[in-house]
Amino acid sequence: MATAQTTNANGVRHRCVLGHKMDDLTNPVGIESKTDDAAQWHKHVQRVKVKILQQVQDQLSDILDTTLTEPVHASVNGKTSNISSPSSELFEISHIRTIYHMFVAVLIIFCVSTLAVDYIDQGRLVLEFDLLFYAFGKLGTVTWVWALMFVYTLLVPYYTLLFWGSFYHRCPSKLGLSVCTALVLAALQASVLGLLPIYAVVQHQLPPASRFIVILEQIRFLMKSYSFMRESAPEILKNTPKQGEKVHIPTFSTYLYFLFCPTLIYRESYPRNTHIRWKYVGVTVTMILGCLFYGYFILVRLCVPVFTSESHQPFSKRAMVLAVFHSILPGIMLLLLCFFAFLHCWLNLFAELLQFADRMFYKDWWNSTSFANYYRTWNVVVHDWLYYYGYRDFLWLSRRKFRTGAMLSVFIVSAVVHEYALAMGFGFFYPVMFFLFAIFGVVFNFTMNDKRQSPVCNIIMWLSLFVGQGVQVCLYCQEWYAQIRCPRTGNSIWELVTPRSWSCSHQK
Template sequence: MCLPTGMESEDDAILRLRSRAIPTMPTFPDLKSSLDGELSPGKGQQSSEDNHITSNGRIEVEHVISKKLQLKKKAEYLKSDLMRQFDTQVNDFMDSLIEESTSLEPAPVPAVFSPPMSDKERSKLRHFRPPHGEGKLFVSRRSLLDELFEVNHIRTIYHMFIALLILFILSTLVVDFIDEGRLVLEFDLLVYAFGQFPLVVCTWICMFLSVLFIPYTLFYLWAQIHSGSHSHLRLYSLLFGTLFLLYQALGLGFLPTYTVVTNSFPPASCFIIILEQVRLMMKAHSFVRENVPRVLAWCKEKNGPGPVVPQVSQYLYFLFAPTLIYRDKYPRNPVIRWGYVVSKLLQVLGCLFYAYYVFVRLCIPQFRSISLQLFDLRAMVLCVFNSILPGVLVLFLGFFAFLHCWLNAFAEMLRFADRMFYKDWWNSTSFANYYRTWNVVVHDWLYYYVYRDFLWISQKRCRPAAMLFVFTVSAVVHEYILAICFGFFYPVLFCLFMCFGMMFNFILHDKRKGPIWNIIMWTSLFLGQGVIICLYSQEWYAQRYCPLKEPSFFELLKPRSWSCERPDDRL
């Protein structure tokens, strides 16, 4: 009996499918036997000829379609299982490949950053983690920009900034040559900004020696009292705690500020003393905060001859280490690359001159003229947008000079191996992530000693209040630094922190992942820098053009730029 052409092609397709070797699937024996049973040779074809051919030679189409659908369903099931197994094998292969690649010693830094740790070395990590609870874990890792600059495409951006600096220098030299008829190589702005430098050095030495001996001595005496059989331990704790707080408030808080204000330090010299004041206060707090629980834990368990009191050398190393979190030991590199240290310090010096030319070419000419005018909306809008470029350049220079070059230089000299001083904040799609990644050193201190301690005191019931408290502390400290260094109170940065910073922190949260949110973040950041440069520069010149003869407390708080009008004859 002759079969129709359509039936012959269908049987041929089935026979060809049967003749192909089906992969062995040990996890699905039923599926394999089912497929083998349905596609066995001869039997399926004979059954089709006997049962599915009508008297007029036509095929029962419905039955064929049903069989094809069942076969397709089983084939899809087999395909999905094969894909799952394939994905699992690929993931396992990639994990093993990554592990093997990390075990290879990289060529650029073969003697600096050690390969992955063995099990014995991993057991030593307890020295880098606080024994009384969870905390920051220090590991050996490079700074992100050091890794990115090994890529030529990224290093080209660095070269572009150097080219821009060369253009700033050339434009300044050409303009001075046209105006003066000679090359003028005077850096009077830098000389003024870093004035009274010997007094700055003496003040810093006094601050450092006090923070080296006083907090350590107070803690050592308190620990010795707790290790003995003294009574009234709470009274002693209250006494030493009060002495430590008085030292923080008066010794580190009031005296350096008084020295800066009474001697009228210029801005850069003020920044050196005030930033060091804040840094040393945070260091002293971290030292006490990390070691007091260890002594209390020993007093409770009595599992040794005495409480663990850090050595003076460990505390001294911590005071210079580029971190605000105390540990008895940190991961260390085996050697010091002095060429790397010199290059980073030269880059800091280059950034300093870069900032000088930014202010000389982009800021000072603009604000000398704009300060002649009374406050009006049009002038303010133009001022903000004209200040965006210098503001962004100052932002980049400050980040690169301090968070990358300065901290890496000291880390290299101290063989400090954990170089994660910042993360990829430029890729942030939310301000919450930006705040966490911009300055990891300060963020760690705020997170462990402000946010987590606030939650511990409130028994984890006030997370929004803890976040608000962190923002408030950060905003107050930033505004305090600017107020002392500039010599006037103008809470622009405080308002940006507490108003727009808090608002953007909740609006641009971590769930925003698209590239549009990164654009919004950069736009907001640029605009904020323009506002800061514009308003603080206007107030700086207004304070000098319109001094108060008999200032009251209210007039000291009122921005002078809102009412200052400088006559033309005073140019």
């Protein structure tokens, strides 16, 4: 066995045994063993590389999504930020304002045509709004139900958080305290914000518009209170107070402001404007009233005559196809009106009154070439809530393994809530919205994704919106008149979930 000696920088000699090295080089078994170890090490390095790249990609994706979707919550150079809605900027362009003027002209034509028809048929010039007064009937009941929901949402979640946060860090059984508090709050939420609005709507037989006010406010209060608890509780958990200090609990005034400001994501501070533009408030209120009457005239002039006469006709494929095409124009007009009245006028009204500066309630969804982008930009307020508390939390629970599952869960929850609002608002179960949203919406979301950039895709998106709105208006109007002509005779589950238009359309 050969040996060699080497001397390091400090003069210390090391003996290297060369015999074993030479044996390793001449031993084929050693060569095979080292080759296997190298291959396994290479595979391990590749696996680690893939995991690291996936984690980096997830982190970058979260940072990008947060940057693009998170409202501005800080002042810049001491000045408040003022992010205006896309429509506000578009209306400054004369060409776009012309389109707005065209819609106003159509509203005037609706008024004149209604006056002319009433004069020819009845010999008088009177605009009657019987349908509008009926839809918003029993506002007294709506007021006390809303007041009860508001007082509960204002007091119970806040003082529940105050109680839990005050005792959490001092309690020996933190898990027991948290579980008991969560169960009590969940029971109260289910009773007051869950069952009470349903009981009021059904027991008092509220008309459609009044029903929608109660149900939509129910959903809003649930989403607001959840966001408040979801954002405040983790801060209490991770910020342990020092000796003699109190736990940081959000102030009552910030929570009260959050309940009215046009956002569903709770923050302790928001960008604020310096003053209220009262002229803008007056113009916005006028536009809301104009949209309300616009929708009334669309229903009276384009929907009621068609489906009143159709309800006395036998069902046929020809009649169904004609009804769908008759409903496309009023359907898309109602969609645009709802968008403009609520997402632009209503939210901007409250933003102005509360000096809320972040006005990014929607983006340029009309330019979308993919349904994925349309869903993100149509209603940014609701999308942010679903993204933070649905999509991201699902990914966190699944350790980022089921992105498709997270997306599907958000679609299903959104479809169920939309269908619940329509079912309670109209007073019957006819899952047209759920079917279109949860099936066709999911398919379009995955097939027409962000990779689609062709203008043809924008045409396809608008074509789908036209047809989808026509189908919804047609089927819901048919079911409405079928429920009137053929009321239910019992309260069995099968009768409640079976559309009356399927069995009543042939009766006269």
